[in-house]
Amino acid sequence: MHDTLTIALDAMGGDHGIQTVMPGADLALVRNPDIHLLIYGDEVAIAAELEKYPRVKAAATIIHTDVAIAMDAQPSQALRQGRKTSSMWQAIDAVKKNEANAAVSAGNTGALMAMAKVILKSAPNVGRPAIAVIWPTTRGESIVLDVGANMGPDAKQLVSFAVMGRAMSRVIFGLPEPTIGLLNIGQEEIKGLDEVKQAAQMLRESAMPIAYYGFVEGNDIGAGTVDVVVTEGFSGNIALKTAEGTANQITQYLKLAMRRSLMARIGYFFAKGAFNALREKLDPRAANGGVFLGLNGIVVKSHGGTDAKGFASAIDLAINMAREDLVAKITTDLEAYYTASDDLPEQKVSIS
Amino acid sequence: MHDTLTIALDAMGGDHGIQTVMPGADLALVRNPDIHLLIYGDEVAIAAELEKYPRVKAAATIIHTDVAIAMDAQPSQALRQGRKTSSMWQAIDAVKKNEANAAVSAGNTGALMAMAKVILKSAPNVGRPAIAVIWPTTRGESIVLDVGANMGPDAKQLVSFAVMGRAMSRVIFGLPEPTIGLLNIGQEEIKGLDEVKQAAQMLRESAMPIAYYGFVEGNDIGAGTVDVVVTEGFSGNIALKTAEGTANQITQYLKLAMRRSLMARIGYFFAKGAFNALREKLDPRAANGGVFLGLNGIVVKSHGGTDAKGFASAIDLAINMAREDLVAKITTDLEAYYTASDDLPEQKVSIS
Numbered sequence: 001m002h003d004t005l006t007i008a009l010d011a012m013g014g015d016h017g018i019q020t021v022m023p024g025a026d027l028a029l030v031r032n033p034d035i036h037l038l039i040y041g042d043e044v045a046i047a048a049e050l051e052k053y054p055r056v057k058a059a060a061t062i063i064h065t066d067v068a069i070a071m072d073a074q075p076s077q078a079l080r081q082g083r084k085t086s087s088m089w090q091a092i093d094a095v096k097k098n099e100a101n102a103a104v105s106a107g108n109t110g111a112l113m114a115m116a117k118v119i120l121k122s123a124p125n126v127g128r129p130a131i132a133v134i135w136p137t138t139r140g141e142s143i144v145l146d147v148g149a150n151m152g153p154d155a156k157q158l159v160s161f162a163v164m165g166r167a168m169s170r171v172i173f174g175l176p177e178p179t180i181g182l183l184n185i186g187q188e189e190i191k192g193l194d195e196v197k198q199a200a201q202m203l204r205e206s207a208m209p210i211a212y213y214g215f216v217e218g219n220d221i222g223a224g225t226v227d228v229v230v231t232e233g234f235s236g237n238i239a240l241k242t243a244e245g246t247a248n249q250i251t252q253y254l255k256l257a258m259r260r261s262l263m264a265r266i267g268y269f270f271a272k273g274a275f276n277a278l279r280e281k282l283d284p285r286a287a288n289g290g291v292f293l294g295l296n297g298i299v300v301k302s303h304g305g306t307d308a309k310g311f312a313s314a315i316d317l318a319i320n321m322a323r324e325d326l327v328a329k330i331t332t333d334l335e336a337y338y339t340a341s342d343d344l345p346e347q348k349v350s351i352s
Numbered sequence: 353m354h355d356t357l358t359i360a361l362d363a364m365g366g367d368h369g370i371q372t373v374m375p376g377a378d379l380a381l382v383r384n385p386d387i388h389l390l391i392y393g394d395e396v397a398i399a400a401e402l403e404k405y406p407r408v409k410a411a412a413t414i415i416h417t418d419v420a421i422a423m424d425a426q427p428s429q430a431l432r433q434g435r436k437t438s439s440m441w442q443a444i445d446a447v448k449k450n451e452a453n454a455a456v457s458a459g460n461t462g463a464l465m466a467m468a469k470v471i472l473k474s475a476p477n478v479g480r481p482a483i484a485v486i487w488p489t490t491r492g493e494s495i496v497l498d499v500g501a502n503m504g505p506d507a508k509q510l511v512s513f514a515v516m517g518r519a520m521s522r523v524i525f526g527l528p529e530p531t532i533g534l535l536n537i538g539q540e541e542i543k544g545l546d547e548v549k550q551a552a553q554m555l556r557e558s559a560m561p562i563a564y565y566g567f568v569e570g571n572d573i574g575a576g577t578v579d580v581v582v583t584e585g586f587s588g589n590i591a592l593k594t595a596e597g598t599a600n601q602i603t604q605y606l607k608l609a610m611r612r613s614l615m616a617r618i619g620y621f622f623a624k625g626a627f628n629a630l631r632e633k634l635d636p637r638a639a640n641g642g643v644f645l646g647l648n649g650i651v652v653k654s655h656g657g658t659d660a661k662g663f664a665s666a667i668d669l670a671i672n673m674a675r676e677d678l679v680a681k682i683t684t685d686l687e688a689y690y691t692a693s694d695d696l697p698e699q700k701v702s703i704s
Binding site: 110137148183233240245247270274275278281 | 462586627
């Protein structure tokens with residue numbers, strides 16, 4: 001299996017389902033012609049669409065599934081209705097059965113995480129899995145986790161997120177020793193939540209080499225102050241959505257400003273190329289995909305509302321991590337962290 | 353006292369102290385010629401600066417203080433060193449003694465909040481005070497609280513923040529019934545932290561008329577989905593700083609894009625007016641100032657790094673709230689809320 005990578009796709013997820021998954025797979029195949037695809041979903045609908053994409057047809061095996069998980073399904077409901085029978089379940093299950101190296105779905109996050117946990121289970125030494133995203137910054141790109149899998153701070157969790165985010169950063173960006181920051185509401189050591197301060201102490205005293213930077217604040221994320229920003233899922237999700245909202249807001253201001261006068265419209269005409277470059281920079285599709293970290297297998301969640309380009313980015317991300325065997329690296333790193341840390345009684349950690 | 357409003361200014365706070373406070377006071381007096389100022393700080397330094405601002409000289413009483421609270425002082429340290437003797441303490445104390453209707457300081461937030469709590473004490477039915485900010489949105493402006501006074505969610509706290517934010521919105525924006533949203537990580541009723549869900553239930557079942565909208569997400573803040581966004585201080589602070597960071601990031605992208613080619617530079621020349629309008633829209637100085645809500649008196653915290661224009665906005669905000677007697681309105685509203693809610697055993701609330 002490891003010579004040619006196989007990626008399992010849930011064709012029924014996302015706002016546009018097959019209409020996005022097929023052209024997305026096509027784009028991903030242009031960039032990665034040597035991969036094999038397992039596509040799960042309604043075979044009649046897929047077959048009709050497949051005629052338009054001969055490249056996908058040649059590289060894919062279609063597996064019919066009867067059930068599609070609704071975008072607004074509750075996780076418990078999705079588990080009841082979609083267990084074994086749904087495209088989402090089967091795509092993840094292909095990873096569990098070693099038939100695929102990673103699964104990609106644009107389906108609803110709660111259902112996808114719930115199924116991924118049931119099927120793949122948490123990796124050793126991981127309390128709970130996290131969702132990591134790649135965040136564009138003024139200095140490049142950083143990894144931010146958790147953006148919504150777990151709520152409420154827990155020092156041990158935050159430390160395992162740091163170790164997982166570090167492994168992902170090494171794999172995705174090839175950084176030998178990425179810097180790690182803990183998201184907090186002030187840079188001073190005495191500020192912030194107790195659990196965050198406790199995690200800071202554990203990271204500072206880590207026997208494993210971790211480039212722990214210290215606390216960072218919300219504005220440090222976009223500034224790219226550190227390579228990996230670690231936080232619990234409630235504030236991480238709020239940070240992510242607030243950044244999206246602010247970007248939308250400014251884009252809207254900009255559009256209005258450029259329409260307001262004849263001079264501005266002339267200016268826009270000349271600066272069009274520059275505006276397009278800006279749009280590209282702000283394009284959420286370029287870095288589309290949340291990665292589930294801490295499971296015994298790779299699952300990438302694509303944005304539900306994305307288009308072919310965005311879905312292709314999510315597939316790229318899955319390929320990248322599967323090729324570098326991120327799951328094995330995380331397991332090794334976490335084991336190394338806890339083995340080393342066991343010698344230091346002050347920060348001895350038990351993972352529940 | 354209530355015919356002419358008196359505002360107490362801490363002249364020693366902020367990154368630039370007197371250099372910002374004096375021209376800021378001057379600007380505020382242009383817009384509000386009928387106010388009186390009490391200016392606390394080093395009288396020699398103030399006197400020298402006062403010669404440049406005859407308007408301020410005519411409208412102000414200068415009170416000499418020996419101690420200035422450092423911008424990086426810990427709250428406990430500030431309380432020890434600055435008790436009674438500092439410009440910050442005395443400006444707040446003027447509100448307590450009814451010599452001023454409100455106090456404004458650009459000094460450090462932690463020290464200011466610690467002193468304000470000691471001097472003014474929490475208002476009746478308020479568990480803990482909150483910091484509220486005015487957030488520019490695509491629809492206008494919203495109020496967001498708490499942005500950093502209290503950490504960790506607590507249902508009763510969130511409800512009192514909602515009542516206080518509502519009162520502030522009515523006073524500042526004159527909205528008869530502002531809509532209230534609870535910041536959460538999903539709009540579905542089953543998602544999110546238990547304390548946030550509990551607060552939602554209390555607000556939904558409130559006997560007092562509250563236009564409770566439901567849960568909102570990070571992107572709803574900038575979209576202006578609701579008039580008042582309620583959250584606990586950790587995530588509120590992270591949202592605020594993340595939005596600032598994203599705005600900085602996009603401004604930087606835009607500058608780079610506009611410099612990249614000759615065409616873009618020509619475009620910028622024509623669109624300059626539009627760009628200036630955009631800059632104005634994004635100007636953090638226009639809505640500068642965090643308001644401490646829930647104390648027996650009005651304290652406005654100006655951004656430490658602001659300039660005269662920003663400090664003047666903070667004074668404007670203080671005047672606005674003092675004129676409308678926001679403190680009395682909050683007290684009345686909270687009393688009404690809890691009196692009405694006492695009849696409903698399910699949501700009976702005790703404030704510690």
